[in-house]
Amino acid sequence: MRSVATLSIIALAAINSFKVDARPTAVNRASLLATTSANVTDDPRADAVRQAFLHGWNGYVTYAFGHDELLPVSKKPSDSRNGWGATIFDALDTMLIMGLDDAYEKAMSHVENVNFQASKENSKTFETTIRYLGGLLAANDLRPDPILRKQALALVEYAIMPAFDTADGIPASYVNVNTGKAVPGNSLDLAEFGSVQMEMTRLSQVTGVSKYMDVANEVVTRVQNTKTQPPGLYAIQWTDQPFEPDPSGIITISGGGDSYYEYLLKNYLLLGSTDDSLLSSWKTFVDSMETYLQQEDEFHPFTYLADMEADKLISQSGELVCFVPGNIIYGAKLLGNKEYATFAKKLMDSCYQIWEGTETNIAPEGFNWIPKGASLDSYTDSQISQDKKRGFYFSPRQASYDLRPETVESLFYFYRITGDKSYQDKAWKIFEAIEKYCRTPVGYSSLINVDIANPGWSDFQESFLFAETFKYLFLIFSDTSTISLNEWVFNTEAHPFRLPSTLNIQI
Numbered sequence: 001m002r003s004v005a006t007l008s009i010i011a012l013a014a015i016n017s018f019k020v021d022a023r024p025t026a027v028n029r030a031s032l033l034a035t036t037s038a039n040v041t042d043d044p045r046a047d048a049v050r051q052a053f054l055h056g057w058n059g060y061v062t063y064a065f066g067h068d069e070l071l072p073v074s075k076k077p078s079d080s081r082n083g084w085g086a087t088i089f090d091a092l093d094t095m096l097i098m099g100l101d102d103a104y105e106k107a108m109s110h111v112e113n114v115n116f117q118a119s120k121e122n123s124k125t126f127e128t129t130i131r132y133l134g135g136l137l138a139a140n141d142l143r144p145d146p147i148l149r150k151q152a153l154a155l156v157e158y159a160i161m162p163a164f165d166t167a168d169g170i171p172a173s174y175v176n177v178n179t180g181k182a183v184p185g186n187s188l189d190l191a192e193f194g195s196v197q198m199e200m201t202r203l204s205q206v207t208g209v210s211k212y213m214d215v216a217n218e219v220v221t222r223v224q225n226t227k228t229q230p231p232g233l234y235a236i237q238w239t240d241q242p243f244e245p246d247p248s249g250i251i252t253i254s255g256g257g258d259s260y261y262e263y264l265l266k267n268y269l270l271l272g273s274t275d276d277s278l279l280s281s282w283k284t285f286v287d288s289m290e291t292y293l294q295q296e297d298e299f300h301p302f303t304y305l306a307d308m309e310a311d312k313l314i315s316q317s318g319e320l321v322c323f324v325p326g327n328i329i330y331g332a333k334l335l336g337n338k339e340y341a342t343f344a345k346k347l348m349d350s351c352y353q354i355w356e357g358t359e360t361n362i363a364p365e366g367f368n369w370i371p372k373g374a375s376l377d378s379y380t381d382s383q384i385s386q387d388k389k390r391g392f393y394f395s396p397r398q399a400s401y402d403l404r405p406e407t408v409e410s411l412f413y414f415y416r417i418t419g420d421k422s423y424q425d426k427a428w429k430i431f432e433a434i435e436k437y438c439r440t441p442v443g444y445s446s447l448i449n450v451d452i453a454n455p456g457w458s459d460f461q462e463s464f465l466f467a468e469t470f471k472y473l474f475l476i477f478s479d480t481s482t483i484s485l486n487e488w489v490f491n492t493e494a495h496p497f498r499l500p501s502t503l504n505i506q507i
Contacts, residue, residue, distance in 0.1 A: 045428055046477035050098050052435065052444075053091075053470045056461060057103055059442030060087050066110055072443030073459040081127060081463070082119040082177075085110050089135035090467035093495055096142045097483060098474060111136075112147045116158045122174040122183050125163040126192035130259075130493040131463060133160065133199045137206065138495035141488075149206065156203060156212060160196070164215045168243060171196065171219065188238040190245075193219055194260035195492060197267045202497045205270075217267075217275075223260070224281050230292040232284030233308070234260075251308040253289065254320045254366075259492040261285050262323060265331050269489050272500040283335075286328055290343050296372040297394075302350040304369055315374075316397060318366035319404045322351035323492075326410030330485075333417045333505050348414055351407045352426055357394060361433040362450040363407060366398035400458065401447040403438060405468035405494065412472045416485050416506050427476045434469075468494035480506060 056072075064070040067077035068086040080086075088107045095104040132155055140148040163171035163182050171193050172182035200216035203209075226244055228234055235249025236256030253261065264285065268278035295306045295315060305321055306313040325348035332340035354363045370376070408427055415423035437455055438444045444465055448456035471494050475483055485506040488496040 041478040041482070043477040045424075045431075046474055049431060049470055049474040049477065050100070052431075052439075053094065053098060053466065053474070054100070054103070055439070056443045056465060056470075057091065057100075059440075060461070061106070063442060065106075069463055070443050070461045071459050072440040072445045072461045073457050075442055078460070079121075081131065082121055082123050084114050084116065084119070084132065086131055086463040087461075087466060089132045090463040090493065092135045093138035093142055094466055094471045094474070096139060097471065097496075108145075108147065111151060114151065116151075116155045117177055117180075119177050123159045123177050124174055124192075125160060125171050126173070126189075126195060128155070128159050128175075129196040129199050130491055130495075131467070133203070134491045134493045134495035135467065137199060137202050138491075138497060140206065141202075141496065141498040152203060153207065156200075160200075161212075161215075168240065169215065169218065170222075170240065170243060171216075186240060188240055190223075190234055190236045190238060190257050191255065191259045193238075194223055195263055197263050198270055198489075198491045198497065201267060201270050205500065220264075220267075220278070224277060230288040230308075232281060233288045233292065248310070250314075251293075252321075253293070253305050253324055254307070254318050258320055258323065262327055262492055265327060265334075266489050266491070269334075269499060269503065270497060282331060286331065286340060286343070289324070294343075294346075295369070298370040298372050298374055298376075302353055302369075303346040304350055305347065306371070313371070315371045316366060316368050318398065319351075319354075319363045319401075319406050320365075322347075322354075322363075322406040323409050325351060326413030329410075329413050329417055330505065334503070344414075348410055351410060354394060355407060355430060355433070358396070358451045359453055360437050360447070360450045360455050361429065362401050362437060362447065362455070363404075364396035364399045364450050365402060365404075366396070368395045368397050396449075396451050399449040399451050401438075401450045401455070402460075403434070403444060403446055403462050403465045403469055405464065405472055408469060408472045408476070409494070412476050413485075415476055416480060419507050424476055427473060431473050464493060 059072060060070040063075045064077035066085050067079050068081040068083060069078040070087070071078050088110050092104065092107055095107065133152060136148050136152040136155065140152070158180060159175050159177050162175045162180050165182055166172055170186070170188065173187045173189065173192060174183035175181070176183055197216045197220055200212040204213035222243060223234065228245060233251050234257065235245035235251055237246040237249040238244060239246055251257070264278050264282035268275055268282065289305060293305045293308060293313070295304050295313060296302070304317050305324065306315055306317065308314070325344045328340050328344035328347070332344055354367060355361055358364065408430055411423045411427045414420065434444070437447060440457060443461045445457035446460045446462065448458050483496050486503045487499055489499055490496050
């Protein structure tokens with residue numbers, strides 16, 4: 001591995017090679033956004049989402065600008081992502097897509113002055129990559145700007161590349177940006193070390209410097225070379241000596257595993273569909289989910305993806321898993337695979353039904369169900385009686401809602417790929433529920449308990465509300481030429497990267 005000293009020399013040379021005297025002007029902006037204009041829609045629902053975005057953004061500007069997040073009840077700032085302004089970076093490309101130039105210019109006044117070599121907290125490699133780097137790269141793809149590229153390089157060299165300066169090249173979970181060194185004690189979480197590949201690939205494509213994609217994609221190669229049972233599914237925790245899944249660990253498509261699987265297909269497309277091993281690994285993942293993890297509800301025709309521990313299924317899942325239907329229908333369309341499309345549809349219907357089944361019509365973070373064929377002796381009468389109240393059974397095991405986008409994300413893919421407007425209607429119902437229960441006088445708050453009439457605000461406005469939830473909702477109601485799936489691919493934070501070649505996925 002390269003030494004930190006060598007890294008610093010390369011970093012300074014790369015960063016200083018970019019000049020910042022050619023920012024886009026008002027004259028050339030129209031051409032830069034010709035294929036992404038937010039004005040190509042006559043659906044008033046798109047404007048309602050835009051106004052919701054502005055409500056949250058204006059509250060952030062008033063009470064927390066420059067900080068990572070707004071606490072939308074107490075009207076105070078929060079810094080959970082190094083204090084560099086995570087909300088600003090996450091919102092950049094959404095502002096461009098929505099045509100919010102004034103907000104974008106204010107955001108850029110902050111972006112160009114951030115120092116990524118200073119922070120009171122260690123930088124979490126995964127989160128810094130998907131939020132900060134993803135936001136910079138997507139904004140640059142939409143409106144090329146040397147400031148965005150220079151800051152992307154600074155961020156990577158000071159906060160991300162040091163993570164790879166480990167004995168085995170597996171990126172450390174954290175980097176101390178003040179010293180430029182990886183923090184010892186790697187947690188080796190699959191979704192973290194396996195979900196920085198798209199961003200590093202895109203940076204190499206933009207800069208012409210291959211080292212970023214090389215170090216990141218080598219990690220996935222090592223994962224692919226690890227044989228597991230079920231095939232292509234891995235425990236979320238790994239050991240470092242040897243580098244392999246923890247044999248006693250849990251297999252889940254939820255947090256800790258989710259975006260690794262998501263990136264197999266998406267990085268394949270971003271690489272110009274040239275690395276067939278990524279597509280093969282993705283197909284193995286889908287096949288194993290269908291064979292080993294899907295469970296049907298005992299009383300109703302709903303299909304869920306269970307967790308697995310010690311070869312036994314655990315009937316639990318959550319909103320994070322609901323990106324999967326969209327990911328599968330995406331690949332099903334690419335491959336012309338009808339079986340995958342059927343599987344995706346079953347999962348999509350079940351994810352949406354969870355939203356329909358709570359008191360607030362908002363999905364909980366986590367839930368359980370009674371699997372088909374289970375002995376009902378282990379369930380209480382009150383658990384089973386909920387079936388009558390909801391129309392089907394499930395039990396929120398984590399009843400909070402963190403403004404998550406996953407079901408909306410999948411609805412976006414289903415609408416764009418099938419053209420079925422019922423998916424727009426479902427998305428609108430979700431938006432109305434968020435407006436009703438999450439909106440505060442100055443922003444949007446996560447909820448404490450979605451399954452009671454007064455769910456309660458937990459006083460936190462996640463940056464991904466602007467990057468993902470509002471973006472997917474806006475795009476569902478926009479003309480399908482706006483960020484077409486034939487020309488763009490989204491990272492796990494919904495930051496769109498321009499594809500190297502046109503696809504034929506979206507109708």
